Amino acid sequence: IATVHAVYALLLQGEEMLDTNNDIEIRMGNTTVVSADDVKEPGTGYIKKVWHGKEVKPDFGNIEVSSAKDDFSWGAMHWQYYAPYSEITSAGNGITISRKLFKKEISDQGPELVEINEDAAVKNGDKIVVRMEVTTDRDYSFVHLKDSRTAAFEPVEMNSGYRYNDGAGYYFSVRDASVNYFFDYLPKGSYVFEYELFRVRKGSYTGGLSTIQCVYAPEFNAHSSGE
Incomplete structure (x- = not known):
């Protein structure tokens, strides 16, 4: 009111x-x-x-x-282009996002996360943790976070549903080639979101990309670097 x-x-x-x-x-x-x-x-x-x-x-x-008039106007300009994942650098406007992959290993001290780099050996059956770190400079409404995964991985958790993590509530949705987070409201701050994958196919693959964007104000967006 x-x-x-x-x-x-x-x-x-x-x-x-x-x-x-x-x-x-x-x-x-x-x-x-x-x-x-x-x-x-x-x-x-x-x-x-x-x-x-x-x-x-x-x-x-x-x-x-x-x-010609003293009134309000709204607008935005977007530049879109295609490039290989390996050439994409992180960028954002009002939002920043980074993405890292870890291999979950069992040691005498319990589960440990080992960051995956170009030289890391990953075999079928290994459990992979995707970690996305998001920082927002203000409160946002109706935000979509999408993480594209490579064809070598399949998600451990297949069920979609509402989740609450790190001070933010969201709907978690698993798709054929991506995992999606839908936020009704994402307050200003820093967040860490993680989910797990299994390595199921051999080969050499690109690591995927994370993107985040306001649905009704698309000029506020960010994407991680390619891997």
Whole structure:
């Protein structure tokens, strides 16, 4: 109720904040990509532009937004490309995530985790622990964490369901090629999430990738480095 009252108070200030007929102009480098003449989605003013491959110019990194009215506008720009896992470096905006693989070994002192590197020997039947460390710079709502696994591994736990770990509640979902965490609410802080796999196939594989993103604010996202 308090949120509704706050929104109502803002809308009473005499400005047409929800008016979608605002003349927004967006320039990328020397190119005008959005102008007042572009057809927008009725009711929301939403507009989307996509460029592929060689259509992307170096000066597209210089973005200028102007409006003929003193009101609110929201937008985001995303650059997507394909690369081998081994060439991917970690990156994030508001969120950071790192991913490590460990082999679970039994010693005289009990179970021990040995970090897996390029020279580590892993054989069929070995139990592998995937550890993801997540740090958020603010509170987030509706967050999706996805960890892609290599074809050499199968998860120990096959059942999906609601979990609570390290101060965060989430729905844990096992898929054919990934493990997914769905958070309704992820407060500001640092978290460690782990799950276990079995090595079931021989061969040389890439290690997979972890990604995390706000579902309704996709500009807040991060991914781990490739392995």
